[in-house]
Amino acid sequence: MATLEDIARALGVSKSTVSKALNGAPDVSAAVRAAALDKAVEMGYAIPARRSNGKRIALFIMNMRCETPDDFGYDIVVGFRKMAEPAGFQVEIIELTRAIQEENRYDAYMMQNRYCGGLFLGLSLLDPWIKEFETCKTPTVLYDNSVRGNPNVAQIAVDSFEGMQMTIAHLKELGHKKIGYLSSALQAYVYQQRYHAFFRAMDESGLPGSQSLAGSAYHISECLTQHLPRLLEAGCTAIVCSHDNLAYSVLLHCRELGLRIPEDISIVGFDDMPLCRYARPPLTTVRQDRTNLGKSAFAALSGLMNGIPLSTLLLRAELIKRSSCAAPKK
């Protein structure tokens, strides 16, 4: 890896100028600062965690909220901070926009703001920085996203396949044979994973899975109007959904159609958001242990910062059986 000396030599300035530039000292001009940052990124320099000012970690959040306990990201952030702060790290939460990604190269952004590591919640595969994660030097943990081959980037997730296995085993035990699958848009890595996991689990359990009994759409309303009627007409007695919000909408929509849950149709979600407990009937779902996801995210980031080339850290899934599933009618 490049050193401060290498950067200084390449720019023809002193090492202390580079050091000051990278640390944002006020007596270095903006132009020199920009040049030093560019060169540092180009040469693959990374700020060592132990030297960075106050050991700052950036927790980027997008397409997700984390302000209140009902928000999906809340417990992840709490779990992460519970580990990071006692270890001496300052965690800054940044609402990531497309503009930030388009205006900054990732490594440069991190160096400029003196972050020694990053955690990302809620990125989609279409986000501009996704491409940069393949080569970035900054220790980076992605929740529910994965890149290949970069020893500086690790993925954390709940095991989607295990979750789908438990779901299908439960529905099969109840007597379901024709099971449909509804999903959010497949532009998110996690929804691709769950989609494949659903079919793999069907396959392993000996149930006939068919792409014709699956549907995905960006908007929930599209799932409800375009795919749900098709699945019901095809005779599905159970519908597995890629996430709880979709499952809850399917539940409400089925009821509007005059169907009883679970007598006429069984419904399963994924995530175990608080709404599952309060739905009528309460929703069966696959639990993501979000506090422990947050703790594990810090463990993974800490590993990367210590040079351990982690790739993937998966947590166990847990099926929470509530009352939205029952045996199908004969």
Add this chain to the structure above:
Amino acid sequence: MATLEDIARALGVSKSTVSKALNGAPDVSAAVRAAALDKAVEMGYAIPARRSNGKRIALFIMNMRCETPDDFGYDIVVGFRKMAEPAGFQVEIIELTRAIQEENRYDAYMMQNRYCGGLFLGLSLLDPWIKEFETCKTPTVLYDNSVRGNPNVAQIAVDSFEGMQMTIAHLKELGHKKIGYLSSALQAYVYQQRYHAFFRAMDESGLPGSQSLAGSAYHISECLTQHLPRLLEAGCTAIVCSHDNLAYSVLLHCRELGLRIPEDISIVGFDDMPLCRYARPPLTTVRQDRTNLGKSAFAALSGLMNGIPLSTLLLRAELIKRSSCAAPKK
């Protein structure tokens, strides 16, 4: 989880008797001790890590050696101890036999010997304790083995699929199209994983993978006499092996057959054992970062002991390109 009180109540003895029995106090009879252990295991009691005497961890090793730096397990053990000992744990290395497994239930063995966690290196799927890992209460990390659904057991491994992707990409770039695969017996979880990973990587890279160009056997000699000739006759220009020892034997055997390496046939191993560097020509292989595997194994065990339901922890694979691969002859 059951408490000491629960066990005492079930046995009709005092809590202090149970405590003394589980801690091996000399004034408790062997019969009472055995009864307390049985009941404790049956009721799902686990010795809390913080209370166990001297925080002992058992590192079980089987089908593998770890005495000298040339042994596969050496760096894993070193990495593990480097993390465990400063954290206050005493690591005891146990050569695991079938007899130990047949004579003891796993949880009982661990409780009886006051181990608060276990790491397993080198188990095969036929080992008696494999079944017990599905339900055991003791925090347990398996290197290159996996069980489903038990939040007390995690797997650590190097990402086999990533390793095979890099291997196939490298061979494809050199111009190879017909690539064979030789493997140790598929009774080991890791060899199953690598076998599937090989075909998935071939598939993804658009090369025709065929089961007829693959072979596996328990004894290396069987691979050499039964499968290798078949692969060569079929016109394979490269052979990927499930592990370095096999690759090295294939290299020697090919040379005996009058073939030049890499001019006539390219060979790739897996593991990056020291022998790869010293082979003539040096072997291209997928590196397993064994020191970091050991460190990660402790991180995983520590997570489990703190109630984090880890399932899988994968490290990045790294392709080490040496001289055993070249472009195939026209």
